[in-house]
Amino acid sequence: MSHASSPPLDSLDPARCLGDDAVVESRHPAVVMLGESLRAGSDTDAELAERAFTWVRDEVGHSYDVGDPRVTLRASEVLEHRVGLCYAKAHLLAAVLRSQGVPAALAYQRLAHGESHVxxxxxxxxxEGAWHRQDPRGNKQGVDAQFSLGEERLAFAVDPAAGEVDYPTLHVTPAPVVVEVLQSTDDILALYDAGLPTHV
Structure with missing residues (x-):
């Protein structure tokens, strides 16, 4: 797990990260309803963000962790089925935050995965005037991601010696390669063999 300081992230206007698109559906009624319920118990945007992060991390199963082959991509699908890969869970979290006026972008890492990378x-x-990366993929043995506005508490620490990369670019919309790969399958678990994206 990572407790390191965040790498320098590219500057991105937060105002650009409040909108709705076909995947990060911040205006979808079910997403808005979840956002409003989380907002109701929050005194600040930071508290809302932490509650939203915890909800997505803990209430939506990671497809591989729970062995669920269903394909989810759009925020509303992830919310309906309560399952998804890291990308899908990130789409839901970003949508929930945006639905409540909290700017949220998407970010990526390149991690070692067997003989290749993912x-x-x-x-x-x-x-608080800055971008803070969060990892809602879901915890398990050896993975302990936590919400943090200080030192990052991500699921995985990047090892440059292994060809791993912290991509500094923040994205308003999902990386096209992620959308293409998820749309190309009807079995998420099969992507382990067919191949997940390896770079942005």
């Missing part, structure tokens, strides 16, 4: 999806939330 792209890992994160969320960056803009609070």
């Amino acid at each position: 792209l890992h999806g994160l969320v960056a939330v803009h609070l």
Whole structure:
């Protein structure tokens, strides 16, 4: 797990990260309803962001962790089925935050995966004047991601010696390669063999 300081992230206007698109559906009624319920118990945007992060991390199963082959991509699908890969969970978290006026972007890491590498999806939330990356993939043995506006508490630490990369670019919309790969399958678990994205 990572407790390191965040790498320098590219500057991105937070105002650009409040909108709705076909995947990060911040205006979808079910997403808005979840956002409003989380907002109701929050006194600040930071508290809302932490509650939203915890909800997505803990209430939506990671497809591989729970052995669920269903394909989810759009925020509303992830919310309906309560399952998804890291990318899908990031789409839901970003949508929930945006629905409540909290700027949220998407970010990525390149991690070692067997003999190759795999792209890992994160969320960056803009609070207290800066971007802070969060990892809602879901915890398990050896993985302990936590919400943090200080030192990062991501699921995985990047090892440059292994060809791993913290991509500094923040994205308003999902990386096209992620959308293409998820749309190309009807069995998420099969992507382990067919191949997940390896870079942005």
